[in-house]
Amino acid sequence: MSDKEIPNIIVGRLPLYLRSLQRMKKEDRQITSSQELGERIGISAAQIRKDLSQFGEFGKQGTGYTIDYLIKQIRRILHIDQEWDIAVIGAGDIGSAVARYKGFANRGFRVTVIFDGDPGKIGAQIGDFTVQDSAYMVDMIKKTGIRIAMIAVPAAKAQQVADQLVEAGIQAILNYAPINLNAPSNVRVQYIDPSIHLQRMTYYLE
Amino acid sequence: MSDKEIPNIIVGRLPLYLRSLQRMKKEDRQITSSQELGERIGISAAQIRKDLSQFGEFGKQGTGYTIDYLIKQIRRILHIDQEWDIAVIGAGDIGSAVARYKGFANRGFRVTVIFDGDPGKIGAQIGDFTVQDSAYMVDMIKKTGIRIAMIAVPAAKAQQVADQLVEAGIQAILNYAPINLNAPSNVRVQYIDPSIHLQRMTYYLE
DNA sequence: AGCCATTTGTGCAAATGAGCACAAACAGCG
DNA sequence: CGCTGTTTGTGCTCATTTGCACAAATGGCT
Structure with missing residues (x-):
């Protein structure tokens, strides 16, 4: 383990490891090995060991990895040892589905607000949320300090929304629009x- | 250009090129260059030229690429010079959103049927579709010859659905379940x- | 026609990524 | 306590991927 910058491609695999480990935990497994993990994900065992070794020594020779411990470590590395608030922009089919999606639980995220500019949608109820007027989007995001947003508006409006999000201080965008x-x-x-x-x-x- | 197998990573970039080209076409552009395309996507111009050269010589020196022609070529390479029928499994929030999604138009795909096993959902109307009983899923997919499916069921049921899809002859699966x-x-x-x-x-x- | 500004396709070199294979560490067991 | 069967972390090698840089081709302009 050194302090050199970690390649993007390795960072990209960590969430896959984490997802698989959390699945194992749900199956009441306590311990796993790089081999088993690799078979589940379709990645070589050596690669998993090498990836993890970039961040520390999490395993034990002859035994493998303690699932709970490794989960904790990866969550820390990915900075999801906390819950991140997310703003969803666009209350159409995709935005609605995302806002109602239960799958963020235990993965480090929580949708906290949904915006739309359509007067026909503002004020509508979507799951636990009331659709907010996107006229107030920049201010509300600035005030709440939300740092992650998902764009679920038509392609034609996505860039404009992105510009506003940047202005509002958003630092990570997950874009569902095909541009x-x-x-x-x-x-x-x-x-x-x-x-x-x-x-x-x-x-x-x- | 040789007949050696094309690396996966190159195949994976072609859809990005295509999407960007189709966007340019929508902006009434006729011609582009590897440089412009690269700037839009965030990829080096040399890489784009090299990727494309794996499949043929589509550009003209001093000029660049004719957008319409290049779109046609990439569509042919990716086998989307036709429309593929898609079966959606799961009529929850995600399945519904996908079934109603207008974004497949002109991208080579068309949702043609949606299944669910929940008696409370079977028969319901989602966009233009009536939710089909997944008890008939394997038979219907076999009969219609659909080759692509999207899984939009809870994680706990996804593997079981996948197994059925394989049995039904499905050859490509897009899985929304987090496993x-x-x-x-x-x-x-x-x-x-x-x-x-x-x-x-x-x-x-x- | 000749020149200039572009842009492609590609050979070659550099950088990055993946995998093998093994020493070291550990648990279980007789 | 020593032996056996595992499994990690990693040095080294091999494979893949990216980027540079340039000849060749092309269109526009004078």
């Missing part, structure tokens, strides 16, 4: 676009 | 899990 966003380099952006994934598969179907 | 699926190697699987993307970003937030 590339321009954002300053200190703002992280990730994308979810099902068509992209599907197209990656149809290449292999004749 | 790794076991599937034979001739069945492609891709994952969408927003928590994973969020965790990849919180690493960089202190």
Whole structure:
């Protein structure tokens, strides 16, 4: 373990390890090995060991890894030993589904507010949330100090929303709109676009 | 250009190029260059040229790429010069949102049927679809010859659904459930899990 | 026609990533 | 307590991926 910067590709695998470990925990498992973990995820055991070794020595020779302990460590590394508040922008089908999604529990996140600019949607109830007017979005995000946002508006409006989010101080954006966003380099952006994934598969179907 | 197998990582970038090109087309652009495309996506121009050159010579020196032509070529390479029918499994929030999603239009896909096992949901109307009983899922998929499916059921049921889909002859699965699926190697699987993307970003937030 | 400004496709070198294989560490057991 | 069967962490090698840099091609302009 050194203090050199960790490659992105390794950081990207940690959440996969974590998800699998949490699954094992749910199955009441106590201990696992790099081999077992690798088989579940489809990654070589050596790679998992090497990835983890970038951050410390979490395993025990001859035994493997204590699931609970490794979960705790990875959560710490990924800074999800806390719960992050998330703002959802767009109360259409996707925004609604995300706002109601139970899957963030225990993964480090919690949707706390949802915005939309459509007068027909403002004030509507979605799960536990009342749709807020996006006219107040920048102010509300600034005031609450929320640092992560999900964009679930049509592609045509996504860049404009992103610009506002940056202005509001948002530091991480998960974008469901199928376009590339321009954002300053200190703002992280990730994308979810099902068509992209599907197209990656149809290449292999004749 | 040779006939050697194309690396996965290159195939994975083609959909990004395509999405950006289609966006340019919408902006009534006729021609682009590897440089411009690269700036939009955040990839070096050389890499784009090299990626594309794996499949043919699509550009013209001194000019660049004709957007329409390049779109057509990439669609052909990715086998989306046709529309693929998709079965959605699970009529909860995510399944419903996906079934109503307008974003597949012009990207090569079309949801044609949605299944659920919950008697309270079977027969319900979701957009243009009536929720089908998943008891008939295997038969219906076999009969219709659908080759791509999206799993939008709770994690606990996802593997079981995947097994049925494999039995039904499905060859590509896009899984929204937050677990790794076991599937034979001739069945492609891709994952969408927003928590994973969020965790990849919180690493960089202190 | 000749020149200039562009831009592609690609050979080659550099950087990055993955995997093998093994010493060291450990648990269980007789 | 020593032996056996595991499993980690890691040095080293191999493979993959990225980027540089340039010849060749092209269009526009004078």
